[in-house]
Amino acid sequence: MPEPAAPPADPTESTEHRLGTTGVAHREVGGAEAEAANLAWWDADADDYNATHGGFLGDADFVWCPEGVREENARLLGDVRGRRVLEVGCGQAACSRWLASEGAYAVAADLSGGMLRHARAGNERTGVAVPLVQANAERLPFADSSFDVACSAFGALPFVPSLETVFTEVHRLLRPDAPWVFSVTHPIRWIFPDDPGPQGLTVTQPYFDRTPYAEVDEDGVATYVEYHRTVGDYVRALNATGFALEDLLEPEWPDGHTRTWGQWSPLRGRLFPGTAIFRTRRA
Numbered sequence: 697m698p699e700p701a702a703p704p705a706d707p708t709e710s711t712e713h714r715l716g717t718t719g720v721a722h723r724e725v726g727g728a729e730a731e732a733a734n735l736a737w738w739d740a741d742a743d744d745y746n747a748t749h750g751g752f753l754g755d756a757d758f759v760w761c762p763e764g765v766r767e768e769n770a771r772l773l774g775d776v777r778g779r780r781v782l783e784v785g786c787g788q789a790a791c792s793r794w795l796a797s798e799g800a801y802a803v804a805a806d807l808s809g810g811m812l813r814h815a816r817a818g819n820e821r822t823g824v825a826v827p828l829v830q831a832n833a834e835r836l837p838f839a840d841s842s843f844d845v846a847c848s849a850f851g852a853l854p855f856v857p858s859l860e861t862v863f864t865e866v867h868r869l870l871r872p873d874a875p876w877v878f879s880v881t882h883p884i885r886w887i888f889p890d891d892p893g894p895q896g897l898t899v900t901q902p903y904f905d906r907t908p909y910a911e912v913d914e915d916g917v918a919t920y921v922e923y924h925r926t927v928g929d930y931v932r933a934l935n936a937t938g939f940a941l942e943d944l945l946e947p948e949w950p951d952g953h954t955r956t957w958g959q960w961s962p963l964r965g966r967l968f969p970g971t972a973i974f975r976t977r978r979a
């Protein structure tokens with residue numbers, strides 16, 4: 697999920713400090729700069745991310761979002777037994793290991809070698825050794841029609857300038873009628889500050905402003921980039937790249953779920969959605 701881990705007590709230990717982040721900019725960021733920034737950011741944050749969220753995500757479990765929706769119950773991908781499944785932006789690859797334990801031939805891809813180091817450690821811990829591939833979701837190194845299912849839990853999409861580029865690539869890799877299901881931060885969250893508490897309940901920026909959020913170093917070079925799309929932007933990008941939208945899930949915050957994940961909290965989760973899960977199919 698695109699929320700950084702909780703900041704450490706010593707600020708010189710933070711990912712931002714290690715990357716030389718000095719400020720925030722709202723400006724256009726092109727593909728090459730975004731790729732370099734996010735590769736460096738996820739490499740630098742990989743240990744913190746896994747230390748903070750690894751327990752919640754599990755070693756071989758498919759958790760779609762901070763609200764705790766699990767594929768084991770939701771079954772958004774259908775029956776995966778014997779299916780070739782691609783996970784995009786896999787991070788520690790817990791989802792792929794769960795898919796493998798269900799009988800799928802899962803392949804896990806991620807941009808960050810740091811995140812894949814944790815994926816490899818997970819493979820070794822569990823003995824479920826899913827293939828790991830370091831690749832940008834915009835250029836995936838697989839043959840046409842080589843997968844029956846594709847999925848992503850908060851992987852890659854928030855960090856690339858063009859949804860259409862990734863969707864076109866996923867379309868190329870899938871056989872006809874194959875499901876492509878992905879979760880992202882719900883677009884409504886863009887208008888609020890990234891704050892799990894009461895400060896995160898006040899609108900501070902327009903929903904319609906797609907200018908990316910970037911963190912920058914003292915030379916103004918991006919050290920982290922995130923892109924915003926409206927719900928309509930997702931629908932249009934899916935239509936334009938040959939996917940049929942079958943459902944848009946907006947998971948409600950479950951009763952008794954007290955875990956805060958960055959800006960996702962019980963307080964906000966009870967009032968408005970934090971996650972959007974798009975269930976689509978290659979047309």
Ligand SMILES: C[S@@+](CC[C@H](N)C(=O)[O-])C[C@H]1O[C@@H](n2cnc3c(N)ncnc32)[C@H](O)[C@@H]1O
Nearest residue numbers: 697698738785787807808811832833851852855
């Ligand atoms: C928020 S984490 C999600 C990881 C995992 N799916 C989970 O649920 O914990 C986002 C992941 O997307 C990866 N990522 C970012 N940009 C990417 C890109 N352009 N291509 C592939 N992966 C990317 C990051 O390295 C990171 O592992």
